[in-house]
Amino acid sequence: MGFYEAQILPRVIDKVLGNESMADIRRPSLEGLQGVVLEIGFGSGPNLPLYPASVTRVLAVDPAVVGRRLAAERLARSPIPVDFIGLDGSSLPLEDASVDAALSTWTLCTIPDVDDALHEVRRVLKPGGSLHFLEHGLAADPKVAARQRRFTPVQRKVAGGCHLDRDIAALVAAAGFDVVALQRFTIAGPKTMSSMYSGVATAPS
DSSP states (O other), rough: OHHHHIHHHHHHHHHHSSSHHHHHHHHHHHHHHHHHEETOOOTOTTTTTGGGGGEEEEEEEOSHHHHHHHHHHHHHHHOOOOOESSSOOTTTTTTOOOOEEEESOOOOTOTHHHHHHHHHHHHHEEEEEEEEEEOOOSSSSSHHHHHHHHHHHHHHHHTOOOOOOOOOHHHHHHTTTTEEEEEEEOOOOHHHOOOEEEEEEEOOO
């Protein structure tokens, strides 16, 4: 990971995705989380103030170590203990069926081995455990989707590997999850980046 990805990009993401307007978009995706939660792409901890009281511990994974420093104030205010357990969502240092739930917000777009990461999440979830996700991805509009595919190579270079054109719901289902709730909506901004997937998927019982 180069200087830009390690030092600059996490700060940009914190400003763009860690503000109050984005918190309003994040909040519904955290509803229903409980127990020990694995958070893929913890970053600077913008989800911490939004976790429900039913969450007892957060196991944080993120490749950008600088995010921990950016998260210091949120960590200090949070009543929920946070353990930083690794840098790579594709290789989790956790036992099988050891966590109650998992959370990914605007993260699955950037993971290089996203299929491996989702299989890892499924592995560590207890049977019937839930994956809550909020992601941007492939638009339903074919014209926008075509632009997303065209611009993704550039986006990956300037935004830490971010893909504009991943079909998030299809990826989650292909990893063996049952997608039990899914909402598609758009937010303000460029059409190539504003198509959202918000949902809940469960690991097989």
